[in-house]
Amino acid sequence: MNQPQPQVIKMYAAREEIYPRETDGRYARLRWLFVWLTQLAFYCTPWLQWNGRQALLFDLGARKFYIVGLVLWPQDFIYLAALLIISAYLLFLATAVAGRVWCGFACPQTVYTEIFLWIERKIEGKRSARIALDRQPASLRKFGKKSAKHLAWGAVALWTGFTFVGYFTPITQLMGEVATLTFGPWEWFWVVFYSVATYGNAGWLREQVCKYMCPYARFQSSMFDRDTLIITYDAKRGEPRGPLSKNGNGNGGSCIDCSLCVQVCPTGIDIRKGLQYECIGCAACVDACNGVMDKTGQARGLIRYSTERAMEDHLTPTAIRRRTLRPRVKIYSAVLGLIMLATAGALTLRTPLKLDVIRDRGSMGREVEDGMIENVYRLQIMNTAEQAHVYKIAVSGMPTLAQVTADQVMVEATETKGYPIRLRTAHGAGKPGSNKIDITLSAVDDPSLHVKESAVFIVPR
Amino acid sequence: MADFTNGFWDWYIVVLTLLGVFGCGVLLYSQAKVKLAKTADGQTGTTGHVWDEDLTELNTPMPRWWMWLFYITIVFALAYLFLYPGLGTYAGKLGWTSSAEYKGELKQADAEFGPLFAKYQKQDLKTVAADPQAHAIGERLFLTYCAQCHGSDARGNKGFPNLTDNDWLFGGTPDTIKETILHGRVGAMPPMGAALGGDKDVENVAHYVLTLSGSTADPIKAVFGKEKFGACLACHGAGGKGNPALGAPNLSDKIWLFGGSAETIKETITKGRTTTMPPFDDFLGEAKVHVLAAYVWSLSNSTNMNDVRQPVPAEAVAEQ
Numbered sequence: 001m002n003q004p005q006p007q008v009i010k011m012y013a014a015r016e017e018i019y020p021r022e023t024d025g026r027y028a029r030l031r032w033l034f035v036w037l038t039q040l041a042f043y044c045t046p047w048l049q050w051n052g053r054q055a056l057l058f059d060l061g062a063r064k065f066y067i068v069g070l071v072l073w074p075q076d077f078i079y080l081a082a083l084l085i086i087s088a089y090l091l092f093l094a095t096a097v098a099g100r101v102w103c104g105f106a107c108p109q110t111v112y113t114e115i116f117l118w119i120e121r122k123i124e125g126k127r128s129a130r131i132a133l134d135r136q137p138a139s140l141r142k143f144g145k146k147s148a149k150h151l152a153w154g155a156v157a158l159w160t161g162f163t164f165v166g167y168f169t170p171i172t173q174l175m176g177e178v179a180t181l182t183f184g185p186w187e188w189f190w191v192v193f194y195s196v197a198t199y200g201n202a203g204w205l206r207e208q209v210c211k212y213m214c215p216y217a218r219f220q221s222s223m224f225d226r227d228t229l230i231i232t233y234d235a236k237r238g239e240p241r242g243p244l245s246k247n248g249n250g251n252g253g254s255c256i257d258c259s260l261c262v263q264v265c266p267t268g269i270d271i272r273k274g275l276q277y278e279c280i281g282c283a284a285c286v287d288a289c290n291g292v293m294d295k296t297g298q299a300r301g302l303i304r305y306s307t308e309r310a311m312e313d314h315l316t317p318t319a320i321r322r323r324t325l326r327p328r329v330k331i332y333s334a335v336l337g338l339i340m341l342a343t344a345g346a347l348t349l350r351t352p353l354k355l356d357v358i359r360d361r362g363s364m365g366r367e368v369e370d371g372m373i374e375n376v377y378r379l380q381i382m383n384t385a386e387q388a389h390v391y392k393i394a395v396s397g398m399p400t401l402a403q404v405t406a407d408q409v410m411v412e413a414t415e416t417k418g419y420p421i422r423l424r425t426a427h428g429a430g431k432p433g434s435n436k437i438d439i440t441l442s443a444v445d446d447p448s449l450h451v452k453e454s455a456v457f458i459v460p461r
Numbered sequence: 462m463a464d465f466t467n468g469f470w471d472w473y474i475v476v477l478t479l480l481g482v483f484g485c486g487v488l489l490y491s492q493a494k495v496k497l498a499k500t501a502d503g504q505t506g507t508t509g510h511v512w513d514e515d516l517t518e519l520n521t522p523m524p525r526w527w528m529w530l531f532y533i534t535i536v537f538a539l540a541y542l543f544l545y546p547g548l549g550t551y552a553g554k555l556g557w558t559s560s561a562e563y564k565g566e567l568k569q570a571d572a573e574f575g576p577l578f579a580k581y582q583k584q585d586l587k588t589v590a591a592d593p594q595a596h597a598i599g600e601r602l603f604l605t606y607c608a609q610c611h612g613s614d615a616r617g618n619k620g621f622p623n624l625t626d627n628d629w630l631f632g633g634t635p636d637t638i639k640e641t642i643l644h645g646r647v648g649a650m651p652p653m654g655a656a657l658g659g660d661k662d663v664e665n666v667a668h669y670v671l672t673l674s675g676s677t678a679d680p681i682k683a684v685f686g687k688e689k690f691g692a693c694l695a696c697h698g699a700g701g702k703g704n705p706a707l708g709a710p711n712l713s714d715k716i717w718l719f720g721g722s723a724e725t726i727k728e729t730i731t732k733g734r735t736t737t738m739p740p741f742d743d744f745l746g747e748a749k750v751h752v753l754a755a756y757v758w759s760l761s762n763s764t765n766m767n768d769v770r771q772p773v774p775a776e777a778v779a780e781q
C-alpha cells in the first residue's frame with residue numbers, strides 16, 4: 001500500500017476575475033429602470049430647496065435634521081429608529097415574498113456595479129474583448145484603455161462622494177468650495193472616503209461585497225421558505241442537457257449547455273447546480289436563457305422565478321401567487337402596517353415645541369413677602385419650528401398657585417431658550433412637602449401649539 | 462504620574478498585549494495553509510475536519526484580500542500602540558492625552574468666541590449691560606455658572622444674596638461686582654456670643670437689631686441690647702448701616718441674608734457666619750466675567766431690565 005501523500009490546502013484563495021456578459025431582456029431593463037430611479041433620486045435630492053434652505057439636510061454639526069417641512073431634533077431620534085425599523089421590515093417582507101429582489105435590482109452595490117460595468121463595456125468592449133485585453137501583455141493601447149476606465153470610474157465615484165456629503169453640508173455651499181477645493185477637514189474626509197468606497201466596491205470588489213462583506217446576505221436565508229420566489233433552473237425540464245441536434249434535442253432536455261447563464265452571472269455561479277447563497281437574484285440568467293429558448297424554438301422559462309414548492313409539486317403560476325399570502329407574509333405585513341401607522345400618527349401629532357422644567361435645586365422653597373411660598377424653575381424651551389413664537393406660560397395644580405414673572409416669552413425660530421420663572425402660593429395652600437403641578441406652554445399666535453410638563457412645587461415644613 | 466505602584470504590572474500589560482498581537486499573526490500565518498493527509502478514499506476538497514463521525518467541512522476558501530486585511534489589522538494595532546498610549550505606562554510617540562485634547566478644544570472655542578468677548582471687554586460695563594446680545598450671553602453664563610447658588614432668577618437663597626435688589630454686601634457699582642466675581646469674597650461675621658456676655662445679652666442685641674430695620678421687636682429688650690451693640694459698631698456702624706468695604710451687611714433694611722426672625726438673628730450673633738463667593742478669575746477668564754458682571758449689574762440697575770423680563774409683544778413677532 002502506498003503511504004497517502006500529504007497535500008497542502010490553501011485556506012485563502014485569490015479572487016478570480018468575473019467577466020459578466022451583457023444581457024438584454026425584461027429583467028435587465030427593469031434593473032436599468034431602478035438604476036435610473038435610485039440614482040436620479042440620489043443625485044438630485046440634495047439640490048432641492050425648501051423655505052430658503054436645502055429641502056433634505058442632515059445637519060450633524062447643529063444636530064438638526066431638515067426633512068422638507070419637518071425639523072427633527074436629537075429628541076426626535078425615535079423617528080429615525082422608526083424609519084430604520086420600517087426599512088428593515090420592508091426588506092424582510094420583500095425577501096419573504098420574492099427573495100433577493102432588493103439585492104438584484106435596487107441595492108447600491110448592484111446599482112453602482114451596473115453603472116461601472118456599463119462604463120467598462122463602453123471603454124474596453126464586450127466580455128470577450130475584455131478577456132482578451134486582460135490576457136494581453138502590457139501595451140500602450142492597454143494602458144490607455146485601462147487609464148480611461150479608471151478615470152471615468154473615478155469621476156463617477158468623486159461625484160457620488162460629493163453628492164453624499166451634500167446631504168450633510170449644504171450642497172450649494174459645498175459646490176462653491178469645489179472651485180477652490182476649500183472643504184473643511186470632515187468634508188474632505190467623507191468626500192474622499194465615500195468616493196474611494198464607491199470606486200473600490202463597484203470597480204474592484206463587486207460580487208465579493210455580496211459574498212463576503214454584506215451582512216444581509218448572511219441572514220437572508222432565514223427569511224426564505226419553500227414558498228419564497230427564487231431564481232431556479234427547472235432541472236426536470238432541462239436535464240439531461242446537451243447540444244441541440246438537427247432532429248430535435250439530442251439528449252431530451254431543454255438545456256443546450258450553452259453556458260450563457262453562467263457567463264452573464266455577476267457572481268460567477270452556475271444556477272443549474274441549484275439555489276446557492278451567492279445568487280443575488282438579479283435574473284440575468286433568466287434573461288439570457290430566455291433568449292436561448294427563443295432561438296431554439298422552445299418555451300421560455302427554463303430558468304425562471306419560481307418557488308421550491310412549485311418546482312416539486314408543479315404548481316401553476318396562480319397557485320404560486322395564492323401561496324404568497326401565507327401566515328408569515330401576513331404577519332410581516334401587519335407589523336409593518338402597524339409601525340407605519342403609528343409613525344405617521346406620531347409625526348402628525350408632533351408639536352414643534354418642547355419644554356423641560358428644571359426646578360432650582362439650591363432652594364427648597366423660599367418664604368417671601370406676606371408669607372407666600374416661592375419656588376424657582378428654569379424652563380428650557382425648545383422652539384423646533386422654523387418661525388419665532390411667543391409662548392404663554394400657564395400653571396395649575398395647586399390652589400392659589402400663581403406666576404410672578406412675565407408669563408410670555410419669545411423664542412426665536414429653531415432656538416432653545418432658558419427662561420427662569422417664579423411660582424408662588426399663599427401660605428397654607430398645598431401640603432407640606434412636594435405638590436404636583438403642571439406647567440403649560442402655548443403659542444399665542446397658534447393655540448394648537450402647546451405642551452404640558454409636570455413639575456413639583458415644594459412647600460417647606 | 463505612575464499608573465502602577467509596582468513596575469511589574471506595567472510590563473505585565475506590555476508583554477500580554479504584544480504577545481496577543483503577535484499571537485494573532487502567528488495563528489493567521491500557520492492557518493493560511495494546512496497540510497492534510499489524503500483520506501483513504503482519496504477524497505480531496507475538504508478541510509479534513511470531521512465531526513460526529515461523518516460530517517466533513519468542504520474547503521471553500523476565504524478570499525485572499527481578507528487575509529491581507531487581517532495582517533493589516535495587526536500592523537495597524539502595532540502602529541497604534543507605537544503612536545498612542547496603550548502599552549502600560551508608555552505615553553506613545555504622539556504624546557496624546559485626553560486633557561491636552563480638552564485644552565485644545567477650549568483653545569479652539571476661545572479662538573472662535575474670543576473676538577466677541579474682546580469687543581465687549583473694551584467697552585465699559587454699563588455699555589455692555591445695554592447691549593442685547595451681551596445680555597443674552599450674560600444670561601446664559603449666569604444660568605450655567607451662578608444659578609446653582611443665586612438661583613435661576615438671581616434672587617438668591619438663604620446664605621446666598623439676592624442679586625436683583627439694590628442691596629449689596631460689598632458694593633453694587635459695576636466695577637465692584639466685577640471685582641467680586643473675579644476674585645471672590647469672604648464674608649465673616651465672628652461669633653459674638655461670648656463677647657456680648659451670655660444668651661440674654663445676645664437676645665437683647667437681636668431685638669435691638671430688629672428695631673434698626675423697623676421690624677417688630679420687644680422694646681425693653683431692645684433698650685438693653687442697644688448698650689451692648691457697641692461691640693458691633695466697628696463693622697456695622699452706628700445706625701447699623703453696614704460697611705461695603707468689609708462686606709458687613711446693612712442692618713437697617715429688611716433684607717436678610719440668613720433670615721430676619723429673632724431666632725435666626727440670635728443664631729447669627731452667637732455662632733457667627735462665614736460666607737464664600739468663589740473667585741471665577743481662573744475659571745472663566747476676565748473677558749467672560751466682564752460680560753457676566755454687566756449682566757448681574759443690570760439685574761438690579763439697568764433701565765432695560767424690565768424689557769428683558771417682559772417678552773416682545775406678540776404683534777411685534779407677528780409682523781416679522
Ligand code: SF4
Binds near residue numbers: 233
Ligand atoms: S442559458 Fe439556458 S440553455 Fe444555456 S446553459 Fe444556461 S440553462 Fe442551459
Ligand code: SF4
Binds near residue numbers: 231270271
Ligand atoms: S444565478 Fe442568475 S440570478 Fe443568481 S446571481 Fe447569477 S445571474 Fe443573477
